[in-house]
Every structure is written in C-alpha cells, then in structure tokens.
Amino acid sequence: MTPTPLHRTTLANGLQVLLRENHSAPVASFWIFYRVGSRNEAPGLTGISHWVEHMLFKGTELFPRGEFDKAVSRAGGSFNGMTSQDWTTYFETFPADRIELALQVESDRMANCLFDPAEAESERTVIISEREGSENSYAYLLSEEVQALAFYAHPYRHPIIGWKSDLHTMQRDDLYAHYGAWYTPNNAVAVAVGDFDTATMAAAIERYFAAIARGPEPAPMRIVEPEQLAERRVVLRGNDPTAYLTLAFRAPAATHADFFPLIVLDAVFSGAKGLGMAGGGGNARTNRLYKALVESRLAADAGSSYRPTIDPDLFSFFVTLAPEVEHTQIESVLWGEIRKMQQDGITQQELAQAIKQTRAQFAYSADSVTYQAYWLGFAEMVTGQAWLEEWPERLAAVTLDDVQRVAQHYFAPARQVVGWYVPDPDATDLLEDEGWDGDDGDDGDDENEDSAAMNEPAVGA
C-alpha cells in the first residue's frame, strides 16, 4: 500500500505540523512531540522530564485535574504520555469525528498547566511508586548499573525515571521551570494521521495552536561522551535466585551510516525487532544466540538490543542464566559468537532473512494510525523524515562486508561494559533501609500467561 503524501507545514510560532490522511478505518490519532527527554537533564534533576509529563495530566484552568482523562474517555478515546531519553510525547486516538478534542486538550496543556504545588507533591510519591515497581526486579537494577557505568559524561547515563534521591529532592518550581523552558510551540511537533481532510485538519490546528506564543530557543545539548579506553565491570548481588548477565558496547546514533549494518547484526544475533521501537515480536529461534545459549541449555533466555537514538547509546546483550551456570561461561560463549562474527561475518541467507524479518515486522504495525503517527513524530525527533522514508532501501543495501566491518569496529574487550547479577543468599537488602521515611514463551510462547511483562524503551504516564 502506498501511503498518501505527507503534508508538512510550520505555524508562525514555530510549531511544526505533519499530517497524513488515512481513510482505512474511521479513526484518527493526534500526537504532540517535544524535543526534550532525559538527555536534556542536569545532575540533581534527573527524571524531571518524566515528572513534568505526569504533571501535564494534573490540570489546567480549562480542564481541572481529572477532567482531561474523563473528556477523552467519554469521547471513546485512548490517551497516554511517554518520556524517552530523546523526547516526550502525548497522544490521543479517537473515533475520527471526535479528533478535535485532542487539538483542544494538547493546545491547552502546552501553555496552561497549573503545576499546583499540592498536586506536584502528591505526584512525587506516585512516581517513586512507579520507580519502586521496577526496583523490585534485579534485572532492572542491573540495567541501570550498566547504563550508568557505560557513560561518564553523557546524560544517557541516568535512568529516564530519574535517580530516587533526585525524586525526593526535586521541587515544584524546578518542574515548572522545565515546563516553561521546553514546552513551547517552537520546540514541538504536532502529528495527525487518520480519517480526516488535510485542509480541515490544518485549519483546526492553526485555530488551536497559533495563539500560543513562541518561546526562547531551547538550549542545545552539547555533551559528547569521551571514548571508552578501559573495560568496565559491575557486580550486583541480591537474594533473588535467578542470575543475569549484560554485555554492552557503545554504538552509533540512528543517523550514522553504521546504523543499518548494526540492525542486521542485532537480527542475526537474536532475531529482528522491527527497528526496535514499535512492532517486532516474531518467532526468534534460528538466531545465533538462541542456538549457542538456549539450545545448549546454558541460558533460559538470551537476547540483544539496539535502538535508534539521537546520540550514541548501547548495543547490548542480555542473558538469563540457567541454574548452576557461571557468568564467566556465558561471557566466554558470547565472546565466541562475537569473534566468529568478526572473523567470518554472516551468511547471505542470514542477511536476507534479517532484512525480510525487519520489513515484515514493521508492516505488522502499519494498520494502526496510532503507530503511523508515532513513527512520523519519532523520526522528526531523532532522525529526520528521510530516514523513515528511506530505511527499507538503506537496510536492503547492507552488504556482508558492512556487517563484518561493524562487528570488528564496535566490539572490543577494552570497549565492553559487563554487568553481572549474582544470586547471593547472604546479600544484604540494598534498598530497604536507605533512610527515607515512608511518606513520600519461553521465547514468546507462554511467558505472559500468568503475568504481563513490559520492556518499553519509554516510560509511560
């Protein structure tokens, strides 16, 4: 299916607008993306973008707290907000005849959020509770340790939800200042996809958003992570009996020429993920890690991950160890697979399969206007629209030599960050007494039967 043309315009106040008609179902999705995320946060204020995102649900004069979510639900809509390293976004998806409500609420809260001090205080404990839900898992704690160890200078080192100590000390005025600095029309992109007429939608967006005053130009984020010279290791111990291992390497930004060869590499290691953000989730057993670690019974689960980001982030391996297996053994098998890739490259068949899988998985989410709008906004934040339009060709152009070259270039012992979670019955509880008072399937077959697991690249509202 050829998509209808993308209509692009910019309002006088700097708000960029992207519109695409899609009449396949009587629904429409509207998104606002802001060019701010944990990437833009200073020490002491980690997690502030995510907290501000929560505050955008806490009321304006027009929609006092609770009225926004009720109005959207009453109209048969779905909504959410998400904060990532690179951006913050809000969306509503509606039956098409109700979509104007999205324009009304998003234009209202771009400029008019109250940040009531009592509401900010009440949200502090909600966000700490959100964080504590993650802290219950040693797999999560290990991922935080590895991320923090992998970056000395760049803000990608801190978690999107923020360090708990910052969540305790941050104040309402910090939040409000962040909102004022980043929530301006000239720092935002509005995206609509669905069953509407472009001229009508463009006029409606003009009507709702044009009166919002342009803000000061946001401060650029200039920090560049220095080159990693030494291997880095972290060992986390705890009472939980399942052992985990992470092995990570710095890897380039989405716009780098090596991005697509690395996407192929990731697919050959552990199956395609539809570019790693939305979509993905096909069967994944013919890949190298599954054969080397799961079918050999060294691991219950083994995967790799690489996602498109503005600045260089990580290419990571993650393994859930089988009982009685040593971490050193897993490291040795992982390095064996890496060296094999560096010495012999991959096969033509692996390359073809990685490309077909990635394209197919991307297609699976394309019948949803919500995902289509997400991708348009995402590309505007991270890569530019050309990347989104050209990725199938750029992926198809990847050669066997490209893949071998990036394997040799990015994976080296001195550039590794290694994290172990080691079960230890004698470990003391790290988190229980830190001095804060209480006021504040198998590979996809069956694994969600008893409880749902989430592994999102962004933190939701």
Place this chain on the structure above:
Amino acid sequence: MSSTLSYPGPDTITRVVLANGITILVRENHTTPVVVLEGMLDVGAVDDPSGKTGLSSFTTAMLSRGSARYTYAHFNETIESVGASLYFSSESDAANVGITCLSEDFATLVDVMADALRNPTVPRPLFDIVRGQKLVRLQEREQDTSAMAALRFYETVYGGHVLGLPVSGYVESVRAITRDDVAAFHARHYGPQGAIFAVSGDIAPQAAVDLLANALGGWQATPPARNLPALPPLTQPTRLHVPMAGKVQSDILLGVQAVARNHADFYAVRVANTILGVFGMMGRLGEVVREQQGLAYYAYSSLDAGRDSGVWLAGAGVNPADMERAVESMLAEIDKIAQAPVTAEELADAQAYLTGVLPLTLETNDGLAATLLSMEWNALGLDFLARYPAIINAVTVDDVQRVAHTYLRPEALAIVTAGSKA
C-alpha cells in the same frame, strides 16, 4: 471528517462451520498486505490432571517444537525466513493459536499450524530444554510481587478449584511432567470440536476458508467430555500475605467470584467495573489511591469473565509502609459502590466510553480477529457489535448498584498481598 461507522456484522463476516465442528470466521481488510489469524481450542489448564498442573501449557509449548511434516528446525526456518509469527499458548479454559504474516505467506503458515496442532512429535531433547526454561521462569515468578499476588489470589478466590490454579504450574508439578505426559495429553484432549479460527486481513474470505478447511477439515478426534466440579463459594473473607524479602514495592490484589461471560448480569458488572477502576485514569480507585492519596502508580479494577466463571478484582502496587492504608482505601471504594448508587453522570460516562471506544478496538487486524474470536467463543452472534451499544445503554443506576451489592460482598472477598513487611 467522514465517519460512517459500520461495524463488522452478518453482511461482512464470513462464517463457516466444518463437518468436524471447527468454526471459521473471516473479515476482509486490505489496508496492509498482512493476514492475522487468532484461534482457540477447547482444551486448557482446567484439563490438567492433579499433580501435573502446567501440563496444558507444556503441551502448547511443544506444539511449536516439531510435528510430523515439520521438524523443529524446519518449523523455525519456515516461519522465520518470511518474518512471520506463529504462537501457541494455554489459558485456563482454552488453547490459543496465532498467526501474523504477510498475505503471500498465509497458506504456508496455515499448513505449519495445522500439522503442529494435529501431529506434534514432542522430541525429548526439546522437551528437556523447554522444562529448563519453564523452571527458570517459575523461579523468576517467585521473585515478582505482582505475579505472586496473582498466583495466590486466584488460588484463594476460587477456593482451590482447578479454575484458580496457575496455567504455567508449580515447580514441583512441572518437574513431575514427563515427555509422555505431554504426548498423552495431546492425544486425549486435542480435537476439532469447538475450535474457532478467526481471520482478518488481506485475503479473500473463500480463499481463507478453503485453506483452513483443507488443512483441518479431515481432523477427527473426540476428547472426553469435561466434568468440572462446582465452584466452592467463598463464605468468609480470606486474607493472606506472601512474604518476599528485599522487595521495595508490595502488590495488592483483592476481589470476588463474579459472573461468567454469558451471565445475565455481565454487562451491568462491566459498567460497574468501568466506574470502579477503569474510566478516565483508572476510575474511582485511580482517583482516590493514585490521584488523591499518591500511594500508587497503578490502582485499578478489572473483570475477568470466562465461559464457566468470572472474577472481579482490584489491584495496586504500593510501598510496603503504605500497604495497610491502600488496602483500606480500596476496600472503602468497594464498599461504597456496593452500598450507594453511582451518579447518573458516572453511568453516562461509563456508557459513553464503553460504546465509543469500539472503533478503536476494530481498527487493526489484531483487534478485528480478537473481536470475531471472542464473539464466536462466547456465542454472542454475528450481529453482536450492532447490538452492543443498546445493551450497554440499557444498564441503569439500579442495575449497577444491584450487581455491585450482589457480587462485592465482604464475606466473599479474597485479599492477597505480596512483598516485604514494612
């Protein structure tokens, strides 16, 4: 903005029942070159023999690990070389199957699926690998406060009945399952009668019907009739705590046995549940526990209604120091909706949401296939979507209060918490 709401109905859904008892539903949708199939078979964890809890789940895991015409390696290559997905999973009263593929590959995927369902070979080395994976997952479950709260909650609210036992089993029961148990379970319980396959996507309805009829029409097997004992009603409130060391968040689940999907009270309960813990930001529970008290990131209610039974529950995740306060708040909200009528505005809001959100659930192939499947599984009729708004809008304030009062009885409550002591 053009918005002609025409829901799938008798004119646009193709429905065929094969002689061996399989029902096929197809809805054409050429938005993308993709076909999605979702199916259910009448075999589930309720068929697990005593001491082998988790056997139905083990069996579905083995369906994708080798069959008469597709060895394990051939199965994997066939599916992955075209970037498709084919999964099998088990739930309490059904086995699920799903296909997502490009339309050009649908015939191949149907062939693989049919052979897996009919002729699994259960290779012993793969059985051993799967058991190892399952045991690690059960070990991880014991580290997960929400999973442990759910495990003990369902056991408790169903009074130990097989409907409340965990689909993935227990460490001891999964250790006790043998390769031959899996083969025997498949031979005894898998058959065409009552199976449903719902298809949505880029395919002509007759072509989809022909593919499925060719692949599955010759399947003959007659599982024994299921004979479930009656559910024991809870007659006194039951509370238990699952102690878990080193956890900074505790999970709370509390609730009651409520209604099966086809019970006359189902829609009134659905509306009441929407008011209690869904509408807007998780309904009344979200408003009090999250927004006013700031105790939790999530505080919600949900309704889980199957063919034979249903559970109405509320859940929250909180700091251990706040656990008692959160339980009290949740119980107070349950008492409030059981004792006092909801407002006319709350009712109207819930009805507007439940009826208004339909177009969103029917947008994608996934959503369409799941909706068709649920309509057939629950015998709602092909005109169900057209009738649904009127059914929801007929629910009154009195209905809501009557069902809340009837089902949310204090003596019928199971209350389970999991986590560290404050």
